[in-house]
Amino acid sequence: MKKLLLLVLFITVTAVTYAGGYRVSIQGQRAMAMGHTGVAVVNSAELVFFNPAGLVYLENKLNVSAGVSGIFSEVIFQNAESGVTSETDNSVGTPLSLYGSYKVNDWMAVGLGVYTPYGSEVTWPTDWSGSHLVNNIDLAAIFIQPVVSFKLSEYFSIGGGPIFVTGSVNFNRNSNRTTTDINGVRSNVTVDDSGVANWGWSVGAMFNPTENLRFGFNYRSEIIIESEDGEATFANFPNSLAAPPNGPTSFTAELPLPAELTIGLSYEYKKWLFAFDFNRQFWDVYESLDITFGNGAPASINPRNYKNSSVYRFGLQYEATEKITLRAGYYIDESPVQEGFFAPETPRNDSDGFSGGLSYAITPKLAIDASFFFLRFDEVDASYNSYQENGQNVPFGGTYESSAFGPGLGLTYKM
Amino acid sequence: MIKNNIKYLAILALGLVACEPEFDNPIEETNNFTSGELDLSNFVALGNSLTAGFADGALYITGQENSYPNILAQQFKFVGGGEFTQPLMADNTGGFAGNNDTFPPRLVLVFDENQEPVGPAPYTGAPSTTDITANLGSTFNNMGVPGAKSFHLAFPGYGSLNPYFERFQQSATSTVVGDALALDPTLFSLWIGNNDILGYATSGGTGEDHNMTGNIDPSTYGDSDITNNGVFAQTYAGLVDALAAGGRKGVLIDLPDVTSIPFFTTVPFAPLSPLDETFGPQIPTLNATYAGLNMAFAALGVPERAIEFSTTAASAVVIKDESLTDITANLTVAITPVFGPLAPIIAAQYGQARQATEEDLLVLTSSRVIGQVDTDRVAELVGLGVPQEDAGQLSVIGVTLPLTDQYVLIPAEQTAIKVAQNSYNETIRNLATANGLAFVSMKSQLAQVASGGVLFDGGVITSTFASGGGFSLDGVHPTPRGHALVANGVLDALEKTYGLVVPRVNPGEFGTITVSNEVN
Numbered sequence: 001m002k003k004l005l006l007l008v009l010f011i012t013v014t015a016v017t018y019a020g021g022y023r024v025s026i027q028g029q030r031a032m033a034m035g036h037t038g039v040a041v042v043n044s045a046e047l048v049f050f051n052p053a054g055l056v057y058l059e060n061k062l063n064v065s066a067g068v069s070g071i072f073s074e075v076i077f078q079n080a081e082s083g084v085t086s087e088t089d090n091s092v093g094t095p096l097s098l099y100g101s102y103k104v105n106d107w108m109a110v111g112l113g114v115y116t117p118y119g120s121e122v123t124w125p126t127d128w129s130g131s132h133l134v135n136n137i138d139l140a141a142i143f144i145q146p147v148v149s150f151k152l153s154e155y156f157s158i159g160g161g162p163i164f165v166t167g168s169v170n171f172n173r174n175s176n177r178t179t180t181d182i183n184g185v186r187s188n189v190t191v192d193d194s195g196v197a198n199w200g201w202s203v204g205a206m207f208n209p210t211e212n213l214r215f216g217f218n219y220r221s222e223i224i225i226e227s228e229d230g231e232a233t234f235a236n237f238p239n240s241l242a243a244p245p246n247g248p249t250s251f252t253a254e255l256p257l258p259a260e261l262t263i264g265l266s267y268e269y270k271k272w273l274f275a276f277d278f279n280r281q282f283w284d285v286y287e288s289l290d291i292t293f294g295n296g297a298p299a300s301i302n303p304r305n306y307k308n309s310s311v312y313r314f315g316l317q318y319e320a321t322e323k324i325t326l327r328a329g330y331y332i333d334e335s336p337v338q339e340g341f342f343a344p345e346t347p348r349n350d351s352d353g354f355s356g357g358l359s360y361a362i363t364p365k366l367a368i369d370a371s372f373f374f375l376r377f378d379e380v381d382a383s384y385n386s387y388q389e390n391g392q393n394v395p396f397g398g399t400y401e402s403s404a405f406g407p408g409l410g411l412t413y414k415m
Numbered sequence: 416m417i418k419n420n421i422k423y424l425a426i427l428a429l430g431l432v433a434c435e436p437e438f439d440n441p442i443e444e445t446n447n448f449t450s451g452e453l454d455l456s457n458f459v460a461l462g463n464s465l466t467a468g469f470a471d472g473a474l475y476i477t478g479q480e481n482s483y484p485n486i487l488a489q490q491f492k493f494v495g496g497g498e499f500t501q502p503l504m505a506d507n508t509g510g511f512a513g514n515n516d517t518f519p520p521r522l523v524l525v526f527d528e529n530q531e532p533v534g535p536a537p538y539t540g541a542p543s544t545t546d547i548t549a550n551l552g553s554t555f556n557n558m559g560v561p562g563a564k565s566f567h568l569a570f571p572g573y574g575s576l577n578p579y580f581e582r583f584q585q586s587a588t589s590t591v592v593g594d595a596l597a598l599d600p601t602l603f604s605l606w607i608g609n610n611d612i613l614g615y616a617t618s619g620g621t622g623e624d625h626n627m628t629g630n631i632d633p634s635t636y637g638d639s640d641i642t643n644n645g646v647f648a649q650t651y652a653g654l655v656d657a658l659a660a661g662g663r664k665g666v667l668i669d670l671p672d673v674t675s676i677p678f679f680t681t682v683p684f685a686p687l688s689p690l691d692e693t694f695g696p697q698i699p700t701l702n703a704t705y706a707g708l709n710m711a712f713a714a715l716g717v718p719e720r721a722i723e724f725s726t727t728a729a730s731a732v733v734i735k736d737e738s739l740t741d742i743t744a745n746l747t748v749a750i751t752p753v754f755g756p757l758a759p760i761i762a763a764q765y766g767q768a769r770q771a772t773e774e775d776l777l778v779l780t781s782s783r784v785i786g787q788v789d790t791d792r793v794a795e796l797v798g799l800g801v802p803q804e805d806a807g808q809l810s811v812i813g814v815t816l817p818l819t820d821q822y823v824l825i826p827a828e829q830t831a832i833k834v835a836q837n838s839y840n841e842t843i844r845n846l847a848t849a850n851g852l853a854f855v856s857m858k859s860q861l862a863q864v865a866s867g868g869v870l871f872d873g874g875v876i877t878s879t880f881a882s883g884g885g886f887s888l889d890g891v892h893p894t895p896r897g898h899a900l901v902a903n904g905v906l907d908a909l910e911k912t913y914g915l916v917v918p919r920v921n922p923g924e925f926g927t928i929t930v931s932n933e934v935n
Contacts, residue, residue, distance in 0.1 A: 178927065182929060
């Protein structure tokens, strides 16, 4: 009976991970397998990300968790009126995470994490019907975070630390729907920058009213990636005084990595662990993507008008055998994209995530963690209405359907 | 134990299968696109420069790719349309190698440092590389031949007269329609007849109107002549008979008003501004001089020919109206007291002159000469003994030297065009009806572009020169966006007549004119 239940969980409730916008929530293989819950789960060094306050409750002196996932995502687009269909050809995303924690004494632990919570890699066919909005985009941000965790009592702990971010972006799109050079090749602009650095921080707290019940709180600050030293390359513009010159120039742009608040709980019953996380992502900071160019070309103003969004995550863990721990999860992921602002560069609508996974203890100290997630999107009729020609809005839209899934592998070591 | 582990892994692996996104209602399955009664596997388009994709005064690759027949063929692919081949030129410069005097490169729009348009000029960024003598060796779905008039399509050996057909004719005695039929088309389109009036119109009516001459032998017609209505009717009926033989399906397209294209609507009849730095200060002198002439006009009973320039508003140009009675002889006598020995020369210059009215259409090319000094005329006058200074003053085109016939369509010429156009269009419409063919009234579609404009998702398409979006820089041929409108019109007609249902194209996704400063 129990096994049957597990099967059902595995097959129907596997789980997973993106969150809306360009947030990629895969910051730990064990958490991923449980619907990416973890703010109140004391399980591994993944707590560096999920809630540094919990590190001090880990049993072992040294904990290390490392993992990587492969994200296979695809978006298809169709417009019934024009008969146009398109599909993305994205390369495999590989979010990774590496965490370590060390218990200095009974009341203090320190840790270090390297993880990649933001990214977006979308590649549409060049010159597709939405190419005036995006041909391809590749965003990535690596977070490096030292943390410290203090146990104030058996019941309560706090933790936190600074975050160093280094980000990169590569974004290409056509200048508009029609402009070409003399040979009919569409005029386009690529902006490229890497090593864009900034700082942020996170704090967490954990409360354990009973032995089996934990509550967690974690807040990660907003971080604005300000790109100032990158290169914008204008290509295939007509050779005219009415058009910007072809070739490289400078650009400036800002991309916000929004603040995120998580509260949650976990409850342990015999061999079972149940976890619930609520994420609130403060996307309203992403009002507009404005790019100004050094060559005097008109600035590119792209209203985004995101709204704050929430994710509800449920995770379950079962210690099947001494060596095998099974996990499953489910979450409801709200998109921050508002109606009329659905841009094909981040074509995310609301989704249901299913995840599953297991850990296999090779030795008492070393375990292999595997996870898998699948995101189910409803197809959505959506448009981006803020693109302008001759001062008037020219909506671009149709029906989008996305899918994303990702298997991942990791190692957990404790000593 | 191990067995159990394998079982769990197998379950996990199941999850990996089949994660490709799919629409609940993919348009390939749920659309109502249908070819109706049509077999679209072999569409052949016949016509002239409009069908060929000629634009900006030249034939070049991207213009051909955006020709309305090629746009149609892409939409036909939703419902089984076949490949559509075109006799592509060798480059995007246009014109023929070594023959740029007769076949110049395309026009591009030049801008100055302030990003203000200067005007169109021939593109010189790359040479014309298309070999005028090379035959491409095959027949193409796009049988549009720039310059062709109605009777040319069935004229054996037309290739020897027109290098655009020579490029793909099957033999030295081929006809356009014969080569087209050899392709065994399943659907044809025919848009021909524009040049039967347009040559006359763009030449300012310098040619013969064969509805007046009664000449019904087209082999004697000049480029700038109007084809006799009877000749057109007979020729066109012959083309339709051949093309629609055996119940072949097709679409016929009628002819737009020449007055709806920017070549005739861009230069105003009254372009002479008193604010012009050269012209303005001379107005008092000019009016004083013309006063003597005007008194003579009054005395001779033609006071309406009086010429006077306003100091507060733009004035009409002075034109030669060949429909006016030539009063040179009487005028000479009348003005001799005022102008002395110059009188005969001046009288000859103004014997049929008047100021333009809003009824006159100035052709686009007149903008290049109005206000310029005609140096040939200066030399001629000097040769006649006129002092250099006077000769110069008498040779300012449109101001003192009347604009000649080639730059102006006077009302009588417009009427000749209209008479022919109405007759041709009646022929086309009647033949479409009689043969059960689809019919597109490009006349009414273009009238809409010219009057209010046609809305699209990014603005309005009008016939305003350069900026309107509908017409290329030669002022006659459509832009890709204009071709998109034509294609949609044809799709409407094919839907109405044959039940074809395919998506229309979005004109906003088609370009307009090309800007470039690669000019000499």
